[in-house]
Amino acid sequence: MLKVLKQGFFSTLQDQGRFGFKDKGVPVSGSMDTYTTKAINTLLENASNAAVLEITMTGPTLEFNAPTYICIGGADFVVTLNNEPISLYKIYKVNTGDILFYGKLNIGFRSYLAIKGGFKSTVILNSSSYYYPITKSRCVKKGQELDYEECVDFSPKISEIKISSIFNKNELEIAKGPEYNLLNPSQIKQIFTTIFSISNQNDRMAYQLQENIEGVNYSMLTSATLPGTIQLTPSGKLIILMKDGQTTGGYPRVLQLTDRAISILAQKKYGDTISFKLV
Amino acid sequence: MSKYTISIRPFGQHAILIEWPNIVDEAILEDILQFKTYLVNNFLFPEKWEIIPAYNSLVLVERNFPINFNVIKHNIKQWYSEKSTVDNKREKNLWRLPVCYDSDFGIDLEEVASKVNKSVEQVIALHTKQSYTIYGIGFLPGFMYLGGLPTDLEVNRRQTPRQKVIKGSVGLAGKQTGIYPQESPGGWNIIGNCPVSMFKATRENPIFVSVGDKVEFFPIERAEYNLRVIENEAGVYTIQKIKIDA
Numbered sequence: 096m097l098k099v100l101k102q103g104f105f106s107t108l109q110d111q112g113r114f115g116f117k118d119k120g121v122p123v124s125g126s127m128d129t130y131t132t133k134a135i136n137t138l139l140e141n142a143s144n145a146a147v148l149e150i151t152m153t154g155p156t157l158e159f160n161a162p163t164y165i166c167i168g169g170a171d172f173v174v175t176l177n178n179e180p181i182s183l184y185k186i187y188k189v190n191t192g193d194i195l196f197y198g199k200l201n202i203g204f205r206s207y208l209a210i211k212g213g214f215k216s217t218v219i220l221n222s223s224s225y226y227y228p229i230t231k232s233r234c235v236k237k238g239q240e241l242d243y244e245e246c247v248d249f250s251p252k253i254s255e256i257k258i259s260s261i262f263n264k265n266e267l268e269i270a271k272g273p274e275y276n277l278l279n280p281s282q283i284k285q286i287f288t289t290i291f292s293i294s295n296q297n298d299r300m301a302y303q304l305q306e307n308i309e310g311v312n313y314s315m316l317t318s319a320t321l322p323g324t325i326q327l328t329p330s331g332k333l334i335i336l337m338k339d340g341q342t343t344g345g346y347p348r349v350l351q352l353t354d355r356a357i358s359i360l361a362q363k364k365y366g367d368t369i370s371f372k373l374v
Numbered sequence: 375m376s377k378y379t380i381s382i383r384p385f386g387q388h389a390i391l392i393e394w395p396n397i398v399d400e401a402i403l404e405d406i407l408q409f410k411t412y413l414v415n416n417f418l419f420p421e422k423w424e425i426i427p428a429y430n431s432l433v434l435v436e437r438n439f440p441i442n443f444n445v446i447k448h449n450i451k452q453w454y455s456e457k458s459t460v461d462n463k464r465e466k467n468l469w470r471l472p473v474c475y476d477s478d479f480g481i482d483l484e485e486v487a488s489k490v491n492k493s494v495e496q497v498i499a500l501h502t503k504q505s506y507t508i509y510g511i512g513f514l515p516g517f518m519y520l521g522g523l524p525t526d527l528e529v530n531r532r533q534t535p536r537q538k539v540i541k542g543s544v545g546l547a548g549k550q551t552g553i554y555p556q557e558s559p560g561g562w563n564i565i566g567n568c569p570v571s572m573f574k575a576t577r578e579n580p581i582f583v584s585v586g587d588k589v590e591f592f593p594i595e596r597a598e599y600n601l602r603v604i605e606n607e608a609g610v611y612t613i614q615k616i617k618i619d620a
């Protein structure tokens with residue numbers, strides 16, 4: 096068990112999400128930054144769907160109640176294990192009673208804590224990703240114990256990787272969305288020349304951008320949306336749907352982020368800037 | 375022979391959008407769902423593909439790998455043209471859902487009645503006499519976009535949305551009626567409450583309705599409502615279901 100001593104802002108268990116239930120209105124959920132979770136689960140030689148702890152903005156303090164191996168990736172927090180600073184993308188052995196402490200956030204927004212074998216949690220609709228009310232929990236709470244299997248003997252093939260941080264990138268690669276053709280030349284110019292900033296309306300459901308562009312008045316029938324879909328509202332607001340985003344919508348889907356761009360955006364916070372590049 | 379002209383467009387690295395004519399029409403929805411059944415049974419298996427129908431569209435999503443749009447587009451055209459010659463039977467149900475129109479729940483019922491120049495009883499009678507078609511499920515898990523509301527019951531959304539609409543609330547907005555499957559903010563006019571959870575993780579089928587199914591409401595008294603809530607919680611309430619040919 097991993098005991099939550101201090102809660103932090105918002106931490107959830109996430110795997111690759113719920114595939115196959117969008118037609119029932121169930122968001123896919125899962126890790127916001129799959130680029131990072133893939134890397135740390137691979138290092139620990141976990142299944143690709145192993146559940147990790149996604150930690151947002153301010154981190155928790157955690158106590159291990161059984162030996163295992165861990166690896167942290169994503170946002171650059173000051174993280175200590177028993178008061179000793181630890182590095183990203185490096186495997187550490189932990190013992191009973193060890194304390195993992197999250198301090199100051201330097202760059203990025205979401206840190207990921209992977210554990211050997213993955214966290215064990217109730218599987219609902221093929222996934223243990225937190226999404227209230229599909230799962231009872233909205234986020235991990237102080238005093239909660241997260242289950243994992245003890246591991247005392249693991250010799251990783253590779254124990255550390257240096258990966259270039261993608262989080263310094265501000266340029267998001269996008270494809271044309273299904274309703275891209277509704278855009279006029281001036282809107283297209285606005286989209287590709289504006290440096291946009293992330294508004295305070297940003298979470299696992301959607302990121303809204305601060306700067307509006309010229310709006311679009313188009314009445315369309317409700318149709319499916321995906322993580323990474325950028326909707327344009329009549330008032331000119333750009334809304335980027337993320338992993339917990341609604342599965343259908345009625346606003347024109349003018350652009351679509353690439354998978355990699357979703358991971359980059361997942362590491363942006365209020366006030367950070369981005370621009371778009373068509374691929 | 376294909377019935378409609380469809381358009382096929384790319385939707386990011388993993389998905390494709392197929393669109394039928396831009397109208398709300400049951401025959402179009404039926405054609406979409408038959409095509410979906412044909413694709414799922416023969417070509418696009420659920421382990422790899424997710425297929426999401428709504429009103430006049432189907433979105434096909436590949437789980438892991440980027441797709442080659444031109445190849446898939448070509449295949450879809452081919453599959454759509456051969457589809458009608460084969461049998462695409464699927465399960466289709468009419469769900470009968472209880473609604474308590476008591477004033478404790480139907481907080482906007484009197485206002486709605488006065489807006490449409492009917493009595494509260496007439497509003498309830500109109501709302502329960504109809505079969506509604508599920509044109510889409512989205513917005514929240516288990517939230518149904520229902521078509522077929524009598525024109526007499528069309529009222530605008532509330533000027534100011536409520537911060538909290540309770541789970542099970544049955545609402546009216548424009549040409550639509552529906553049930554809030556969970557507590558959420560919302561701007562619909564609330565006329566009653568359905569004690570049956572539209573989503574329940576512990577139920578064998580957590581979300582029992584499907585796009586293309588039909589829904590009917592029947593009125594229940596407060597006392598029966600209370601009983602149904604207990605049965606629903608305990609997982610012993612049997613949802614009334616009638617099979618329809620499709």
